[in-house]
Amino acid sequence: MSADSSINLTRGGALLSPGSVEDKKGRHQATLSAILFLSPAFVLLILFRLAPVIQVFFDSFLNSSSEWVGLENYRFLLESDSFLNSIRVTLLFNVLINPIQIVMALGMALLIVDGAKKPGMWQTLNLLPVVVPLAISSLIWGVAFRPDDGIINAILIAVGLPEQRWLTSADQAMMSIIILASWVGVGYWSLFLVAGLHQVPKDVMEAATLDGARYWRTLWYVRLPLMRRPLAFVLVADTAVNLLLFAPVQILTRGGPVDSTNLVMFDIYRNAFVFADLPLAAAETVLLLIVVMAIVGLQFFMLNQRRSGS
Amino acid sequence: MPALPKSFVPTLLIGIVTAIFMTPLMWLVVSAFRPEGDILGHLSPLTWEIIVPARVTTENFTLLIENGFGRAVFNSVFIAFGSVFLGLLINSMAAFALSAIEFPRRGLVFAVVVVTFLIPFEAIGIPLAGTVRQLNLDNSYAALMGPGIANGFAIFMLRQFFLSIPKELFEAARVDGVSLFQIYWRIYVPLSKAPMVGAGIIIFLFQWQAYMWPLLVTNTREYEVAPVALAKLIGQFDFDLGQMLAGAVLLALIPALVILPLQRYFTQSIAGTGVK
Numbered sequence: 001m002s003a004d005s006s007i008n009l010t011r012g013g014a015l016l017s018p019g020s021v022e023d024k025k026g027r028h029q030a031t032l033s034a035i036l037f038l039s040p041a042f043v044l045l046i047l048f049r050l051a052p053v054i055q056v057f058f059d060s061f062l063n064s065s066s067e068w069v070g071l072e073n074y075r076f077l078l079e080s081d082s083f084l085n086s087i088r089v090t091l092l093f094n095v096l097i098n099p100i101q102i103v104m105a106l107g108m109a110l111l112i113v114d115g116a117k118k119p120g121m122w123q124t125l126n127l128l129p130v131v132v133p134l135a136i137s138s139l140i141w142g143v144a145f146r147p148d149d150g151i152i153n154a155i156l157i158a159v160g161l162p163e164q165r166w167l168t169s170a171d172q173a174m175m176s177i178i179i180l181a182s183w184v185g186v187g188y189w190s191l192f193l194v195a196g197l198h199q200v201p202k203d204v205m206e207a208a209t210l211d212g213a214r215y216w217r218t219l220w221y222v223r224l225p226l227m228r229r230p231l232a233f234v235l236v237a238d239t240a241v242n243l244l245l246f247a248p249v250q251i252l253t254r255g256g257p258v259d260s261t262n263l264v265m266f267d268i269y270r271n272a273f274v275f276a277d278l279p280l281a282a283a284e285t286v287l288l289l290i291v292v293m294a295i296v297g298l299q300f301f302m303l304n305q306r307r308s309g310s
Numbered sequence: 311m312p313a314l315p316k317s318f319v320p321t322l323l324i325g326i327v328t329a330i331f332m333t334p335l336m337w338l339v340v341s342a343f344r345p346e347g348d349i350l351g352h353l354s355p356l357t358w359e360i361i362v363p364a365r366v367t368t369e370n371f372t373l374l375i376e377n378g379f380g381r382a383v384f385n386s387v388f389i390a391f392g393s394v395f396l397g398l399l400i401n402s403m404a405a406f407a408l409s410a411i412e413f414p415r416r417g418l419v420f421a422v423v424v425v426t427f428l429i430p431f432e433a434i435g436i437p438l439a440g441t442v443r444q445l446n447l448d449n450s451y452a453a454l455m456g457p458g459i460a461n462g463f464a465i466f467m468l469r470q471f472f473l474s475i476p477k478e479l480f481e482a483a484r485v486d487g488v489s490l491f492q493i494y495w496r497i498y499v500p501l502s503k504a505p506m507v508g509a510g511i512i513i514f515l516f517q518w519q520a521y522m523w524p525l526l527v528t529n530t531r532e533y534e535v536a537p538v539a540l541a542k543l544i545g546q547f548d549f550d551l552g553q554m555l556a557g558a559v560l561l562a563l564i565p566a567l568v569i570l571p572l573q574r575y576f577t578q579s580i581a582g583t584g585v586k
Contacts, residue, residue, distance in 0.1 A: 024316055027412075027413075030412060034411045034416075038403070038404050038408070038450055040400040040460075041401055041460040044400070044459055045422075045423070045460045045462065048431070048438065048457040049431070049434070050422075052434035052437055052438040053434055055437055055438075056434055091512045108324070111323050114315045115321075116321045116324045117317045125331070125332060126564060126571075128332070128335060129334075130515075131565035131566050132335075132562040132565070133518055133521065133537040136561050136562065139541065139554060140337075140555075141334065141348075144325045144334060144337075146437070149350050151337065153431075183331065187331065227439060236329065244432045244433060250522075258507060273436075278440065281436055282437055285437065289429070289434070290428070292428075292433065293429065296428045297428055300424060300428065
């Protein structure tokens with residue numbers, strides 16, 4: 001792609017200004033224009049993305065009085081029960097929520113693509129939860145989960161099931177947050193999978209509309225393998241989002257009960273603002289950044305492979 | 311018995327799924343129009359009154375506005391639309407430079423853009439907020455809008471699209487002596503409706519969903535954004551559920567009105583990035 005355009009541009013440059021001196025001047029001018037076009041976005045990207053990363057990296061080697069302590073913060077973190085528990089909670093949360101969301105999003109996408117009437121309407125309606133600010137969704141679900149007068153327990157009672165403690169129980173709080181985060185995410189991720197399903201060739205689609213066992217076999221052996229890339233994209237992007245989940249924890253559980261929902265993003269917030277230990281929070285942020293950037297980098301790598309492959 | 315149409319089962323199933331997903335939103339809308347005292351009274355045991363209000367009132371909305379929520383909504387809307395406007399301009403300019411102009415080290419500059427969108431803003435928000443406070447830039451629109459304007463993913467998406475615009479258009483315009491800015495503004499931008507809408511929605515959602523960053527860089531009512539104002543209602547001793555739900559309706563309605571009519575373009579722009 002870039003070799004292609006450079007040939008074109010040289011030709012364009014030659015048409016504009018024949019002769020090597022003029023040509024050099026033209027190239028100089030192009031560089032100057034490029035800098036003008038790029039600088040507003042670049043200044044902001046440096047201020048709000050790159051500089052803070054460098055800063056947090058340096059801060060992680062200091063103590064609260066800004067003295068150099070080397071890897072001390074990292075050593076403290078790796079020996080702290082609170083941090084190790086937060087890692088355990090975050091991993092468990094992701095191992096549960098990502099497969100749940102993707103299977104549900106795929107199911108929703110298949111229903112929308114395979115024969116439901118008015119596919120656009122269903123897609124639009126199920127996209128609504130993601131446009132609601134997550135802080136607001138958390139508040140709504142907080143009311144729904146109330147053990148004594150919440151609607152979810154009311155439904156359980158109505159169908160003859162026992163009431164649950166939801167957010168107030170150390171055993172159920174994480175599940176409650178998974179339900180709320182999935183309500184937000186499933187419709188959004190299904191959007192990407194619907195786009196992917198539409199890419200599967202037409203003759204495969206026709207076989208897929210046949211009913212019964214043939215449908216499931218076609219789905220499993222033909223269509224899902226063709227969906228590998230959009231599925232991988234959604235898995236990686238969803239994981240990156242869920243590794244950083246913050247608002248529901250801060251608003252509803254504050255990490256509890258007994259640290260059962262202490263996701264790492266909230267743990268960082270708590271170290272920074274409740275315990276006022278900014279360097280420790282910085283070290284924790286560096287570790288989180290490494291994990292998330294590895295995952296998102298993998299996603300970008302896969303997207304690029306797709307492009308050069310086609 | 312006549313055979314059911316083939317679309318019957320999937321339509322029924324997606325209808326049920328959608329109804330389940332819509333229930334919290336329906337409850338939200340209905341409850342926002344209830345007198346405060348009625349809201350929790352109708353949750354348990356389960357009756358039709360969960361969805362059908364016995365008494366309807368707009369009192370929650372008027373109380374919310376009287377308590378200054380209008381200011382918070384204004385802040386959120388101003389920040390979101392301001393960021394979309396500025397962001398579309400500067401991100402598309404950067405994308406134009408990275409696709410149409412040939413200059414040394416272009417690949418390296420593009421790699422930097424890619425790295426910036428690998429950095430999750432949530433993770434660096436806390437140390438960055440510390441710097442913003444040290445520089446006394448907290449409690450300002452600049453601090454609130456700053457992180458949401460330049461967006462590596464938007465630049466990436468727009469660049470992918472710009473690369474597909476035939477180079478001949480660019481060359482022909484150059485031969486006619488048209489300036490680079492005119493080529494960008496008169497040719498590239500008008501041809502890029504779908505990716506511009508897609509990038510605009512990404513920027514809008516980033517700001518509309520923002521919660522931790524505004525929490526960190528503001529502590530006055532003047533600059534409070536709507537989600538933070540609502541979340542604070544729940545923390546107060548005397549918390550009014552009716553007002554909270556009325557606020558939630560407003561905060562859900564505004565993006566729905568903005569985004570849903572544009573959803574088609576969003577899907578197209580996803581296709582353009584090579585995701586699908």
